[in-house]
Amino acid sequence: MTDMIDTVAPSRAKRLKALTHEVHDALDKSVMEASSFEDLLGYGRFVQMQWAFHRQIDALYDDGQLQTALPGLQDRRRMALIVADLVDLGLAVPEVQSAPIFQPGETPDLPTALGWLYVAEGSNMGAALLRKQAARMGLSDAFGARHLAPAEGGPAAHWREFTTALDAAQLTDTEEARVVQGAQAAFACVQELAHACLG
Secondary structure (H helix, E strand, O other), X not given: OHHHHHOOOOOHHHHHHHHHHXXXXXXXXXXXXXXXXXXXXXXXXXXXXXXXXXXXXXXXXXXXXXXXXXXXXXHHOOHHHHHHHHHHOOOOOOOOOOOOOOOOOOOOOHHXXXXXXXXXXXXXXXXXXXXHHHHOOOOEOOEEOXXXXXXXXXXXXXXXXXXXXXXXXXXXXXXXXXXXXXXXXXXXXXXHHXXXXXX
């Protein structure tokens, strides 16, 4: 019985975590080194970076195939909260010339999109600590740090619901590889935005 347990393959979410931990750690380091939570100026740049990333994926939340694969997906959308935070902080939405990676009205590649959404949802797990740091600057779930507010039931339960649905998606080996590529591309995108927005 022990041998059988030892040979059980890790879940898709756990594989993604293992295969992206280096780029994830590098991103966390970039955010911390930029002193994003030491003052409102640094925090404002962080929120602009969040906007720039969520702009890339915002169309995914309207996609029917993704809504079927990930029940409750639309409720996980954070773009409106990020925009409200920018308004609270007196900051304009950044001007961007290029089109987002996932565009409204276009059907995305489902495995690739799952990888991107894994990164977006995973960031909610780290938001609890960031929320406490934002509170030290006078920000709250109702002003300036709306997008860091936890979901009903808490971030851990919210994450479990997402990963359960993610793990349940039936994919071929080729599609499995595209999930990983999507997650790695998403982390690379946020890392690039961190350099551009946070300095």
